[in-house]
Amino acid sequence: MIKICMIGTGYVGLVSGACLADFGHHVTCVDIDGERIDRLEQGEIPIYEPGLKEKVADNVSSERLYFTKDLAAAVRDADVVFIAVGTPSADDGSTDLSYVFAAARDVAKHLTNYTVVVQKSTAPVGTARKVHAIINEAKAKDAEFDVVSNPEFLREGSAVPDFLEPDRVIIGVQNSRAADRMREVYRPLYERETPICATSIESAEMIKYASNGFLAVKISFINEIAHICELVGANIDEVAKGMGFDPRIGNKFLHAGIGYGGSCLPKDVSSLMHVASTHGYDAPLVSAADAINQGLVDRALEKLYRATGDVKGKTIGILGLAFKPNTDDLREAPALRIVHELLKGGARVKVFDPVAMDNFKKTVKAPVEYGRNVYEMASEYDALILVTEWNQFRELDFTRLKNAMKGNIFIDCRNVYTPERLAAKGFTYDSFGRGKP
Numbered sequence: 057m058i059k060i061c062m063i064g065t066g067y068v069g070l071v072s073g074a075c076l077a078d079f080g081h082h083v084t085c086v087d088i089d090g091e092r093i094d095r096l097e098q099g100e101i102p103i104y105e106p107g108l109k110e111k112v113a114d115n116v117s118s119e120r121l122y123f124t125k126d127l128a129a130a131v132r133d134a135d136v137v138f139i140a141v142g143t144p145s146a147d148d149g150s151t152d153l154s155y156v157f158a159a160a161r162d163v164a165k166h167l168t169n170y171t172v173v174v175q176k177s178t179a180p181v182g183t184a185r186k187v188h189a190i191i192n193e194a195k196a197k198d199a200e201f202d203v204v205s206n207p208e209f210l211r212e213g214s215a216v217p218d219f220l221e222p223d224r225v226i227i228g229v230q231n232s233r234a235a236d237r238m239r240e241v242y243r244p245l246y247e248r249e250t251p252i253c254a255t256s257i258e259s260a261e262m263i264k265y266a267s268n269g270f271l272a273v274k275i276s277f278i279n280e281i282a283h284i285c286e287l288v289g290a291n292i293d294e295v296a297k298g299m300g301f302d303p304r305i306g307n308k309f310l311h312a313g314i315g316y317g318g319s320c321l322p323k324d325v326s327s328l329m330h331v332a333s334t335h336g337y338d339a340p341l342v343s344a345a346d347a348i349n350q351g352l353v354d355r356a357l358e359k360l361y362r363a364t365g366d367v368k369g370k371t372i373g374i375l376g377l378a379f380k381p382n383t384d385d386l387r388e389a390p391a392l393r394i395v396h397e398l399l400k401g402g403a404r405v406k407v408f409d410p411v412a413m414d415n416f417k418k419t420v421k422a423p424v425e426y427g428r429n430v431y432e433m434a435s436e437y438d439a440l441i442l443v444t445e446w447n448q449f450r451e452l453d454f455t456r457l458k459n460a461m462k463g464n465i466f467i468d469c470r471n472v473y474t475p476e477r478l479a480a481k482g483f484t485y486d487s488f489g490r491g492k493p
């Protein structure tokens with residue numbers, strides 16, 4: 057059993073903390089957001105993540121998982137301290153490392169015995185070394201420590217199983233003492249023969265950016281092909297399926313639509329471009345992926361404008377706000393810009409999302425109306441846009457919608473339905489990459 061201190065209780069910190077407790081370790085989670093810790097202590101989960109509530113409750117009641125505002129005690133007690141705080145984009149596209157460095161300074165003050173400090177937040181190459189330098193300068197003389205880079209690959213919406221059964225674990229270390237301790241942390245995964253890839257600290261940091269950069273390129277590639285499909289009259293679903301049989305290509309991440317959002321891909325792509333540019337290289341491939349992705353909201357809006365003529369005075373229903381299903385995370389969600397542009401264009405906007413509406417009310421504060429379900433306000437809709445492919449939007453009752461709706465426009469930003477099916481139901485339908493609009 058290892059004693060772990062987890063700094064940060066967001067999507068990564070809370071899931072990692074709960075799952076590491078599930079591995080049998082003693083985990084204490086800390087956050088500078090005191091209200092968050094109060095809620096966690098009362099058994100409330102501040103984010104929506106399937107399976108997380110149960111995982112937290114199980115491990116709290118088994119006395120392996122604790123929450124505290126007392127960072128000093130948690131660090132003093134720990135064999136391993138994880139830093140899992142946010143690393144958002146700064147205005148120039150670089151990574152804001154202030155939270156990581158603040159956490160490192162806090163850790164330094166309270167280190168006692170040999171401790172491994174794990175840099176889990178996604179941060180550019182060189183960050184773990186800076187964390188090392190910060191701690192080294194501020195720590196007590198006799199406190200020993202190592203810094204390890206252990207990037208996280210979990211996906212919101214399936215974060216718990218992703219952490220418990222990862223495709224691989226990347227550990228960037230500089231000596232065997234730290235590597236041995238990390239092996240103890242991930243022992244259940246070693247025993248299950250999960251690939252554990254030990255690398256240099258710099259390579260570990262780069263693996264995270266290279267992986268997310270590659271995924272962004274793959275998504276933007278299929279979206280570029282979808283655009284060409286529209287121009288020439290091919291169908292992207294058939295094209296992607298045909299491509300995906302080739303094992304060199306694979307069938308994952310070949311789904312055309314409104315592109316990627318969320319707290320990771322957009323910011324990690326920006327960071328990669330920024331890092332390259334500071335070294336005099338413009339990283340044309342990831343830059344193109346980013347530009348293509350940014351253009352996709354405009355393409356969705358063009359489709360809506362083409363169908364409606366103009367949105368001024370029209371009532372538009374938005375199905376889905378979260379950047380993807382099974383999360384309440386709105387960071388870089390395409391729905392945000394869609395709502396903004398529609399309001400700017402004089403539309404009346406009604407939104408519905410199964411879990412992200414509270415977050416939207418708190419953080420976006422846009423003058424929209426909130427629905428309780430898809431059908432409630434149907435009589436007022438001129439058009440519907442499906443932005444997030446929640447399961448409950450995958451089998452809509454189109455007969456009911458068509459009978460109730462004022463208009464008959466349906467823009468499908470996730471290619472959930474087929475043009476034939478919606479045409480048969482009397483809808484003016486548009487999606488991405490299915491022949492000429």
Ligand code: NAD
Pocket residue numbers: 063064065066067068069086087088089092140141142143155158159162176177178179208209210211212319320
């Ligand atoms: P988040 O914003 O959900 O959570 C960060 C938490 O850290 C917040 O609760 C915040 O209050 C806390 N915090 C900030 N500074 C602190 C400090 N000095 N001491 C204690 N707590 C502090 O962020 P997240 O989505 O969990 O992401 C964390 C990191 O993991 C980022 O670098 C991100 O890029 C990376 N990551 C995220 C995902 C994901 O799907 N969200 C996946 C892989 C990697």
